[in-house]
Amino acid sequence: MPSPSSPARAGFFAGQVAIVTGSESGIGRETARALCAAGAAVVLNGRNAERLEQTRLTLAAAGYAVASCVADVTDYAACELLIGTAIQHFGRLDVLVTNASISQRAYFADMQPEVFARVLDSNVYGSVYPLKAALPHLIRSRGSVTFISSISALNGMPSGSAYCAGKAAVANLAHTLRLELAETGLHFGVVHIGFTQNDPDKRVLDAAGQPVPIAHRPPRWQKSQAEVAAVIVHHIQKRKRRTVISFLGRIIVLVHNTLPRLGDWVVLTTIRRMRRFYE
Numbered sequence: 001m002p003s004p005s006s007p008a009r010a011g012f013f014a015g016q017v018a019i020v021t022g023s024e025s026g027i028g029r030e031t032a033r034a035l036c037a038a039g040a041a042v043v044l045n046g047r048n049a050e051r052l053e054q055t056r057l058t059l060a061a062a063g064y065a066v067a068s069c070v071a072d073v074t075d076y077a078a079c080e081l082l083i084g085t086a087i088q089h090f091g092r093l094d095v096l097v098t099n100a101s102i103s104q105r106a107y108f109a110d111m112q113p114e115v116f117a118r119v120l121d122s123n124v125y126g127s128v129y130p131l132k133a134a135l136p137h138l139i140r141s142r143g144s145v146t147f148i149s150s151i152s153a154l155n156g157m158p159s160g161s162a163y164c165a166g167k168a169a170v171a172n173l174a175h176t177l178r179l180e181l182a183e184t185g186l187h188f189g190v191v192h193i194g195f196t197q198n199d200p201d202k203r204v205l206d207a208a209g210q211p212v213p214i215a216h217r218p219p220r221w222q223k224s225q226a227e228v229a230a231v232i233v234h235h236i237q238k239r240k241r242r243t244v245i246s247f248l249g250r251i252i253v254l255v256h257n258t259l260p261r262l263g264d265w266v267v268l269t270t271i272r273r274m275r276r277f278y279e
Helices: 026-037 049-061 078-088 112-141 161-180 224-237 248-258 261-278
Strands: 016-022 041-046 066-070 095-096 143-152 187-195 203-205 211-213 241-245
Touching: 016 026, 016 078, 026 041, 026 049, 026 095, 041 049, 041 078, 041 241, 049 066, 049 203, 066 078, 078 112, 095 112, 112 143, 112 161, 112 187, 112 224, 143 161, 143 224, 161 187, 224 241
Parallel strands: 016 041, 016 095, 041 066, 095 143, 143 187, 187 241
Antiparallel strands: 203 211
8 A cells, every 4th residue: 555655556547537637737747647657547737838738748758648638727618628628538537636726925905806706716616617517427437536725724824815715615615515426436535735845937926916926935844746746646546535735734733623723823923933034
């Protein structure tokens, strides 16, 4: 049995087809790579056609079965096209990983309403629409759905109101769908990722909706994208309900459930210290 920090056993997903949204770069790309290495055929997705094609070519050159679809997952018609790409190329669908999302670096009081809506839509409808379009195929295969959430959904984080709300929403959605569709055999899981190394050009939205660099995070707090991808694939393989990545994330769960006021104090104290250090 592979550990959560190691790739899924090679061949475990042989004969299965997966879609990973937001897989042109970052965690999504590495999750797609790990699923390919474990035997799956994978449909890649993103909005940047050039970057998406480069990722497809890289994985294809490694001998993996991959296809790609440029699609904005907050557009339902585009999601229908994405699911259609999987069926057209590979004839079935077994795994859906909803990874695509937009993050933010802005306080609620400063955010323009349309920016809040954009971040929230990317995290909520960016999961709802692909799943809605894929649902008949996933029920047919008794497949697996994994929503990529965040440890920030477990305990709110300053400067991340819309992102935290969206990530918490998909965690609750997974629970609801698990109950509604219990008789189908379909797996619904949530992975709460922690601080992860990002691509150098990773950007988030500021209060006015402009792309800005992600806030600095101490390297010792971060996992590599490959490490996170390995945990995600292990989660899918074991059909787990919830996986919280990182020791920090597990501490947040413990404190939030038992001593919520202490949890808030720790978050605020940490944020204030980091702000004083880097400003």
